[in-house]
Amino acid sequence: LCELCEILCALRVERKKKTTKYTKKALRTERKVVLIIEKKYNIIYKHISQIPKKQPIMKKTALNKLAILFFAGIILFACKTEQPKENVCLLNHPEWSINANLYEVNVRQFTKEGTFTAFSQHLERLNDLGVNILWFMPISPVGELNRKGTLGSYYSIQNYTAINPEFGTLDDFKAVVNKAHELGMYVIIDWVANHTSWDHVWTVSNPEYFVLDEEGNFTAPNDDWTDVLQLNYENPDLWDAMIAEMKYWVEEANIDGFRCDVAYMVPTEFWNRATKELMEIKTVFMLAEADSPELNISAFHSGYGWHLHHVMNSIAQGKMDVSEVDKYFFEDNQGNYPKGAYKIYFTSNHDENSWKGSEFERMGDAAELFGVLSATVPGMFLMYNGQEAGLDRRLEFFEKDEIDWSDLSYTDFYEPLLKLNNRNKALWNGLAGGPIVRIKTDCDEKVFAFMREKDDNKVVVILNMSDQEIKFSLEGELFKGNYTELFTQQPYSLESGELNMLPWGYLVLEK
Numbered sequence: 001l002c003e004l005c006e007i008l009c010a011l012r013v014e015r016k017k018k019t020t021k022y023t024k025k026a027l028r029t030e031r032k033v034v035l036i037i038e039k040k041y042n043i044i045y046k047h048i049s050q051i052p053k054k055q056p057i058m059k060k061t062a063l064n065k066l067a068i069l070f071f072a073g074i075i076l077f078a079c080k081t082e083q084p085k086e087n088v089c090l091l092n093h094p095e096w097s098i099n100a101n102l103y104e105v106n107v108r109q110f111t112k113e114g115t116f117t118a119f120s121q122h123l124e125r126l127n128d129l130g131v132n133i134l135w136f137m138p139i140s141p142v143g144e145l146n147r148k149g150t151l152g153s154y155y156s157i158q159n160y161t162a163i164n165p166e167f168g169t170l171d172d173f174k175a176v177v178n179k180a181h182e183l184g185m186y187v188i189i190d191w192v193a194n195h196t197s198w199d200h201v202w203t204v205s206n207p208e209y210f211v212l213d214e215e216g217n218f219t220a221p222n223d224d225w226t227d228v229l230q231l232n233y234e235n236p237d238l239w240d241a242m243i244a245e246m247k248y249w250v251e252e253a254n255i256d257g258f259r260c261d262v263a264y265m266v267p268t269e270f271w272n273r274a275t276k277e278l279m280e281i282k283t284v285f286m287l288a289e290a291d292s293p294e295l296n297i298s299a300f301h302s303g304y305g306w307h308l309h310h311v312m313n314s315i316a317q318g319k320m321d322v323s324e325v326d327k328y329f330f331e332d333n334q335g336n337y338p339k340g341a342y343k344i345y346f347t348s349n350h351d352e353n354s355w356k357g358s359e360f361e362r363m364g365d366a367a368e369l370f371g372v373l374s375a376t377v378p379g380m381f382l383m384y385n386g387q388e389a390g391l392d393r394r395l396e397f398f399e400k401d402e403i404d405w406s407d408l409s410y411t412d413f414y415e416p417l418l419k420l421n422n423r424n425k426a427l428w429n430g431l432a433g434g435p436i437v438r439i440k441t442d443c444d445e446k447v448f449a450f451m452r453e454k455d456d457n458k459v460v461v462i463l464n465m466s467d468q469e470i471k472f473s474l475e476g477e478l479f480k481g482n483y484t485e486l487f488t489q490q491p492y493s494l495e496s497g498e499l500n501m502l503p504w505g506y507l508v509l510e511k
Helices: 002-017 020-041 060-081 116-120 123-129 170-182 236-253 268-279 306-316 322-330 350-356 359-376 411-423
Strands: 102-105 133-136 186-191 195-197 228-230 257-260 285-288 302-304 342-345 380-384 436-439 447-454 457-464 470-473 481-485 491-494 498-501 506-510
Touching: 116 170, 123 170, 123 411, 170 186, 170 236, 186 285, 236 268, 268 285, 306 322, 306 342, 306 359, 322 436, 322 447, 342 359, 350 359, 350 380, 359 380, 359 411, 359 457, 359 506, 380 411, 411 506, 457 481, 457 498, 498 506
Parallel strands: 102 133, 102 380, 133 186, 186 257, 257 285, 285 302, 302 342, 342 380
Antiparallel strands: 195 228, 436 447, 447 457, 457 506, 470 498, 481 491, 481 506
């Protein structure tokens, strides 16, 4: 700690000089030192910043000793007075999110026209399906320089505050938002804060916003993302600019929040500040594309349940069994997720569909079972557009494609699940819903049975996570009672007797 303090103090002396050399190079080191001290010694940044900025002139060694004494005092005080903090989400959730389902919209591929106006014709249908929040993949112009394919990646942003002309105009988008609001739905948009296209307006106006190599050239985040440039979050001016761009959409288009792409690649401190400032405008909903608990303390209401998703794929492919699901929920606490935050669970999204295949390609006959699991465990359920139409192929990512809406038979599967989430308090999100309670069976290596209860609401879910027909019995008393079976809406009396389930069979009961 003493060595780190010496480095930090020396850097801060240089910062007072406000030299170009310091701004471009030493700021990066100073921020890294601060982060190390925060994480390793549990000293939060506001304490570090309390070092007086104006100090009398003294020798470097004297300054170092003063800093060491200062930090030592903080550590002793912290050890004596601070107790371990509970892992809890500190954000106030929008009231409308507590029983909401999420639906991802790929405007380019949603209709033949690939426009906002054409998509808007589906809003009433989606509302009837039980969709509450519409997540639009990026709606900004796609970069042309180093573009992949003909139309490029939605995530190669050329201008944060403009509309992709491929989709229509700003007024067209506002019309979609307004119509969604009239129907009681909400709209969030994809936000790509980690990188931009090679021809983003900032490459000319503010090249200092980007990470440059030793020769002063722009750099890509990795070898595969050749169509985008890495932004430099060690430049505080970038923080101001990025937050201003986010505020634009809340104020101008009245959107209700953001799904933030690769949120884990951007400093948590930035997201904390961004969310705080956005919340001063309206109560927004923040979703992180990340399975990182630290992001869900003060920055995001929700994050991806990637781990469970990969477990589901593996069970369907015969590589794992039910024990991994038990471990996830009852030993690992959903990846040590903050209390009150929402995990997002799904069987498909744009990444999975385009790069790894539809749920049918990855999960086969188990696709419906894992749809049931994703929709009923604690967390928010996400659908990808086309799942209600049985989309069984990979959508193009850099080219025009189109979802076939001629057969909506899977609506009969998804609509009951979505509406169950809307109405039954046991399945509501976060602290509004009931905890997951395991129902033991005499075949736990293949059967995952659980119940959730809140007030007078109860849901029981029984899943045969195997490719074999099985007979088994439930153990215990709490689950017993008279229910309604979700998909048939027929009465169902659940007792301790033997049950028979087909391969990848499922049973959902409510009362």
